Amino acid sequence: MTTGTAGARxxxxxxxTVALLVVPVVFLGVFFVNPVATIVATGLRPExxxxxxxxxxxxxxxxxxxxxxxxxWQATLSTLLTLAIGxxxxxxxxxxxxxxxxxxxxxxxxxxxxxxxxxxxxFLALLGPESPINTALGGLFGTGAPTIxxxxxxxxxxxxxxxxxxxxxxxxxxxxxxxxDPRLEDAARVLGASRWSAFREVSLxxxxxxxxxxxxxxxxxxxxxxxxxxxxxxxxxxxxxxxxHRATTQLLDLPLASVLALLQLIAVVAALVVYGRLQxxxxxxxxxxxxxxxxxxQTTGERTFLAANLLVVALLLAAPLVVLVERSLAIPxxxxxxxxxxxxxxxxxxxxxxxxWQAIRNSIGFAIAATIVAVIVGGLAATAAVTGRGRxxxxxxxxxxxxxxxxxxxxxxGFLLALGRPPVDLRGSPWxxxxxxxxxxxPFVVRTLLPVLRSIDERLREAAAVLGATPRRIWQExxxxxxxxxxxxxxxxSFAIAVGEFGATVFVxxxxxxxxxxxxxxxxxxxxxxxxxxxxxxxxxxxxxxxxAILLIDRLRVGQVGRF
Amino acid sequence: MLQIDHLTVRxxxxxxxxDVHLRAExxxxxxxxxxxxxxxxxxxxxxxGLVHPTAGxxxxxxxxxxxxxxxxxxxxxxxxxxxxxxxxxxxxxxGFGPRMQGLSRSDIAARVEESLALVDLAGTDVxxxxxxSGGEQQRVALARAIAAQPGLLMLDEPLGSLDRALRDRLxxxxxxxxxxxxxxVVYVTHDQxxxxxxxxxxxxxxxxxxxxxxxxxELWQAPRTEFVARFLGLDPIxxxxxxxxxxxxxxxxxxxxxxxxxxTRIALLLHALRLVDDLQPVRPDEVAISGRxxxxxxxxxxLRVAVRTDRDVELAVPVWRGRGPVAGDEVTVALAxxxxxxxQDTTPQ
Numbered sequence: 001m002t003t004g005t006a007g008a009r010x011x012x013x014x015x016x017t018v019a020l021l022v023v024p025v026v027f028l029g030v031f032f033v034n035p036v037a038t039i040v041a042t043g044l045r046p047e048x049x050x051x052x053x054x055x056x057x058x059x060x061x062x063x064x065x066x067x068x069x070x071x072x073w074q075a076t077l078s079t080l081l082t083l084a085i086g087x088x089x090x091x092x093x094x095x096x097x098x099x100x101x102x103x104x105x106x107x108x109x110x111x112x113x114x115x116x117x118x119x120x121x122x123f124l125a126l127l128g129p130e131s132p133i134n135t136a137l138g139g140l141f142g143t144g145a146p147t148i149x150x151x152x153x154x155x156x157x158x159x160x161x162x163x164x165x166x167x168x169x170x171x172x173x174x175x176x177x178x179x180x181d182p183r184l185e186d187a188a189r190v191l192g193a194s195r196w197s198a199f200r201e202v203s204l205x206x207x208x209x210x211x212x213x214x215x216x217x218x219x220x221x222x223x224x225x226x227x228x229x230x231x232x233x234x235x236x237x238x239x240x241x242x243x244x245h246r247a248t249t250q251l252l253d254l255p256l257a258s259v260l261a262l263l264q265l266i267a268v269v270a271a272l273v274v275y276g277r278l279q280x281x282x283x284x285x286x287x288x289x290x291x292x293x294x295x296x297x298q299t300t301g302e303r304t305f306l307a308a309n310l311l312v313v314a315l316l317l318a319a320p321l322v323v324l325v326e327r328s329l330a331i332p333x334x335x336x337x338x339x340x341x342x343x344x345x346x347x348x349x350x351x352x353x354x355x356x357w358q359a360i361r362n363s364i365g366f367a368i369a370a371t372i373v374a375v376i377v378g379g380l381a382a383t384a385a386v387t388g389r390g391r392x393x394x395x396x397x398x399x400x401x402x403x404x405x406x407x408x409x410x411x412x413x414g415f416l417l418a419l420g421r422p423p424v425d426l427r428g429s430p431w432x433x434x435x436x437x438x439x440x441x442x443p444f445v446v447r448t449l450l451p452v453l454r455s456i457d458e459r460l461r462e463a464a465a466v467l468g469a470t471p472r473r474i475w476q477e478x479x480x481x482x483x484x485x486x487x488x489x490x491x492x493x494s495f496a497i498a499v500g501e502f503g504a505t506v507f508v509x510x511x512x513x514x515x516x517x518x519x520x521x522x523x524x525x526x527x528x529x530x531x532x533x534x535x536x537x538x539x540x541x542x543x544x545x546x547x548x549a550i551l552l553i554d555r556l557r558v559g560q561v562g563r564f
Numbered sequence: 565m566l567q568i569d570h571l572t573v574r575x576x577x578x579x580x581x582x583d584v585h586l587r588a589e590x591x592x593x594x595x596x597x598x599x600x601x602x603x604x605x606x607x608x609x610x611x612x613g614l615v616h617p618t619a620g621x622x623x624x625x626x627x628x629x630x631x632x633x634x635x636x637x638x639x640x641x642x643x644x645x646x647x648x649x650x651x652x653x654x655x656x657x658x659g660f661g662p663r664m665q666g667l668s669r670s671d672i673a674a675r676v677e678e679s680l681a682l683v684d685l686a687g688t689d690v691x692x693x694x695x696x697s698g699g700e701q702q703r704v705a706l707a708r709a710i711a712a713q714p715g716l717l718m719l720d721e722p723l724g725s726l727d728r729a730l731r732d733r734l735x736x737x738x739x740x741x742x743x744x745x746x747x748x749v750v751y752v753t754h755d756q757x758x759x760x761x762x763x764x765x766x767x768x769x770x771x772x773x774x775x776x777x778x779x780x781x782e783l784w785q786a787p788r789t790e791f792v793a794r795f796l797g798l799d800p801i802x803x804x805x806x807x808x809x810x811x812x813x814x815x816x817x818x819x820x821x822x823x824x825x826x827x828t829r830i831a832l833l834l835h836a837l838r839l840v841d842d843l844q845p846v847r848p849d850e851v852a853i854s855g856r857x858x859x860x861x862x863x864x865x866x867l868r869v870a871v872r873t874d875r876d877v878e879l880a881v882p883v884w885r886g887r888g889p890v891a892g893d894e895v896t897v898a899l900a901x902x903x904x905x906x907x908q909d910t911t912p913q
Contacts, residue, residue: 181647183643183645183647184647184649184650186609186612186614186634186641186643186647187641187643187647187648187649187708188649188660188664189612189613189614189633189634189635190612190613190614190634190635190637190639190640190641191635191640191660191661191664191708191709191712192635192638192661192664192665192712193635193660193664194633194635195633197664198635201649201660202649205651206650206651298615298616299616
C-alpha cells in the first residue's frame with residue numbers, strides 16, 4: 001500500500017484524506033445515494049405505504065414476470081454466445097502472431113465503447129430489408145431471393161450483444177492468456193497430452209477465473225441492456241430496463257417502474273458480488289510468461305483457425321459499422337451527402353423540435369461539462385483512496401465502483417424521482433444531463449487513475465521528501481507528471497462515455513436540449529427514408545467522435561490503464 | 565538411441581538450427597553446450613515435436629519421429645524454469661504423464677511415489693508446487709519428466725535458475741541419478757562446468773551448428789576451433805608457426821611434436837601458467853616468459869594476476885600462495901608445454 005504524503009504526521013494525513021473526500025462524498029450523496037434511496041423507498045411502498053401485499057401484487061403481475069424472465073434468458077444466452085465466439089477470438093488474438101495483430105487487438109475494443117444507440121442503428125441497417133446483404137442475395141438469386149429482415153427479433157438483440165461484448169472476452173481472457181507460460185501446455189504435450197487435453201487440463205483451469213469474470217461482466221451488461229433492446233427488440237421483447245422506461249414515459253406508472261428498478265438493483269448487486277470474488281482470484285494467480293507467449297500460425301489447422309476468427313471479426317464487428325456508413329450516404333438514386341446536409345440545415349426538425357445540429361452542439365457541450373465534473377470528482381476520490389490507509393482506501397475504492405454496476409436507466413429514473421422535488425429541485429435544469437453522465441463516467445476515472453497512483457514507487461516520494469520537498473511539492477513534482485497522462489486518458493474515457501450516454505440521458509434530457517443519442521433514437525422511431533437517413537448520418541458522426549476519443553486514449557495508454 | 569540427421573529449423577530469415585547431425589547412444593548422457601541463442605533449446609524442442617523442423621530427420625530407437633505429435637513421441641523434456649503446473653499439487657504434476665497414458669489410479673500413485681523417492685522428495689505429494697523452494701521445484705520437474713518413463717530424457721538448462729550453492733550440490737547428485745535411470749539423456753546447458761561434470765560426451769553448438777562433438781577430455785585436449793577453445797575457458801589463443809615439431813609463438817618456442825609444418829593457432833590452458841619464484845624455478849618441461857604485471861584481481865581461493873609479456877600478449881596467471889606481485893612488478897611466467905593445445909580448425913573467429 002502506498003501513501004501519498006511521505007513524512008507527513010498521521011493526523012495531518014488523515015485530515016488530508018477527509019478534505020479530499022468532501023467533494024466526492026457530497027456529489028455521490030446527492031446524485032447517487034439520494035436517487036437510489038428514493039427508488040428503494042418508492043419501490044417498497046408501491047401504493048404509498050409499506051405493504052408487503054402490494055409488493056407481492058406488483059411482483060405477481062404477469063408483465064413483471066414476463067419481463068424478468070426475458071431479461072434473464074436473453075442475458076444468459078447472450079453471455080453463452082459471447083463466450084462461444086469470444087474465447088476462440090481471445091486465443092487467436094493473444095497467442096497467434098500475424099501482421100497487424102496488435103492493431104486488431106486494439107480495434108476490437110472499439111465496438112465496446114461505441115454508444116448503444118449507434119450500434120442499434122448499425123444493426124437496424126445491417127439486418128433490415130435495405131441491407132447490402134439483401135442486395136447481394138437479390139443479385140445472386142434474382143427477385144425471387146428471400147429478403148432477410150431480422151429487425152425486432154431476439155436474434156438481432158443477441159447478435160448486437162455479442163458485437164458489444166466480444167471485446168470483454170478478448171481483453172479479459174486474452175489478457176491472462178498472453179501471460180500464461182506457453183511451456184505449460186508444451187510440458188503437457190510432451191507428457192502425452194493431446195492438444196485438446198493439454199488445453200483442458202492446463203490452460204482452461206488457469207484461465208477459469210478470467211473466463212468466469214468475463215462471463216459475469218457480459219451477463220451484467222446484457223442483463224442491464226437498454227438501448228439495443230429498446231431499438232432492436234420491439235414490443236413484447238422488453239428487458240427490465242426497457243420496461244422501466246416504458247412504465248415511466250408511456251404508462252406513467254411510477255410504482256411499477258420503482259419495483260422494477262428495485263428488482264434490477266438487487267440483481268445487479270448480486271452479480272457485482274460474484275464478480276468481486278472472481279476478480280480477487282484472478283489477481284492472485286501467480287503467472288508470468290518468461291518467453292514470448294505468441295507464435296506465428298504454423299500448421300494448416302492453426303492458419304484455418306486464425307482465418308475463421310478473422311472472418312468473425314470482419315462479419316460481426318466490421319460489417320455493421322461499414323453498412324452504417326454506407327446507409328448514411330445512400331439516397332434514392334445513388335450516394336451523396338443529402339442526409340448530412342439535412343442535419344446541418346437551419347430548419348427546425350419536426351421530430352426533434354430543434355435543428356439537428358443543435359443536438360450535436362448539446363452533446364459536445366454536455367460531454368465536456370460531464371468530463372470536467374467526472375475528472376474532478378474521480379481524481380479527488382482516487383487521490384483520497386491512495387492517501388488513506390488500508391480500510392479507508394478499500395471503502396473508497398469499493399464505494400466508487402457501485403455506480404459502475406448500477407444501470408444507467410436506474411440512475412436516470414432515480415434522477416427523475418428524486419431531483420424533481422426539494423431539497424434538490426433541478427427539474428427542467430439542463431444540468432441534469434451532464435451530472436448524470438459524470439456520475440456514470442466517474443468510476444472509469446477512478447479505475448484509470450488508481451492503478452497509476454498506486455504504481456508510483458513510494459521511494460520516489462520519500463526521496464523527494466528527504467531532498468526537502470513539502471507534501472504539496474511532492475505531489476507536484478512526483479505524482480502529477482506521472483499521473484498526467486493517466487488524467488488525459490481518464491478525460492478521454494469520460495468524454496467518450498458522456499457523449500454516447502443514452503440510458504440516463506433519455507430520462508433527464510429536456511425536449512429542447514436533445515443529445516445526439518436521444519436525437520438518433522427519436523429519428524429512428526419515426527417512419528420515412530429521410531428520418532432514417534438522418535439517423536444513420538448522425539450515428540456515423542457520433543461513431544467517429546467516440547472512436548477518435550478512444551483511439552486517442554489508446555495512444556496515451558500507460559501500462560494497464562483502462563482495463564475493464 | 566537418438567539419431568538426428570540434417571536437422572534444420574528456420575524462423576523466417578533466422579536459421580536457429582542449421583543442418584545438425586547428432587547421435588546419442590543408449591544410456592548415454594549427451595550434453596549440448598553453447599552460448600544462449602545458439603539454437604540448443606530449439607534443437608530440443610524440435611526433438612520433442614514442439615517446433616516443426618524445416619528439414620531433416622529424427623529417429624528414436626529406430627522409429628522416425630517426423631510427423632508425430634509431441635504426445636505421441638514418448639520423449640521427456642524438463643523445461644528451463646521447470647514449467648510446473650501452478651494449479652496442481654506435486655503429486656498431480658508428477659502423475660500427469662502416467663495419467664495421460666491412461667494408467668489406473670493405483671499405478672499412477674505408484675509411479676508418483678517411485679519418482680518422488682528417486683529425487684528425494686518422498687512425502688511432498690499434497691503440497692502446492694508454488695509453495696516449494698527453487699531446488700524442490702527443480703526436483704519435482706525432474707520427477708515429472710521421469711514418471712512418464714520416456715524413451716529419451718531431455719533437460720533444458722535444468723540448473724539455470726538455481727543459486728550457486730544449490731547448483732554445486734545438484735551437480736554432484738545428478739550424474740548417479742541420471743545413470744541409474746538407464747535412459748538416454750540429452751542435457752542442454754551454457755555452463756561448461758555442468759557439461760564437464762555430467763556428460764559422457766559433449767556437443768558444442770555455435771550459431772545453429774555443431775562445432776565439435778567428443779568426450780570431455782578429448783575436447784579439452786584437442787579443441788577443434790577457436791570458439792570451442794574459448795568456450796571451454798582456454799585463453800589466450802595465439803598464432804604459431806610449426807617447423808620440425810617446434811612451434812614459434814609470441815610467448816616463445818613450444819614443442820608440438822605431432823603437428824605438421826606450417827602456420828597454426830594454439831590455445832593455452834589457464835592452469836598451465838604460474839609465476840616463477842625462488843622456491844619454484846623453471847622446470848625442463850616449461851618455458852619461461854618475462855613480462856610486467858598490469859592488474860590483479862582477488863578471486864577467493866587465489867589471486868589472478870594479469871601479465872603483459874614483452875611481446876604484448878596478455879596472460880591471466882593464477883597465484884595460489886603468498887601476497888603476489890603488484891602492478892608494475894617485473895615477473896617471469898612459466899608455461900607447462902604439455903598444456904599447449906593446437907587447434908584443428910585455425911580460422912580466426
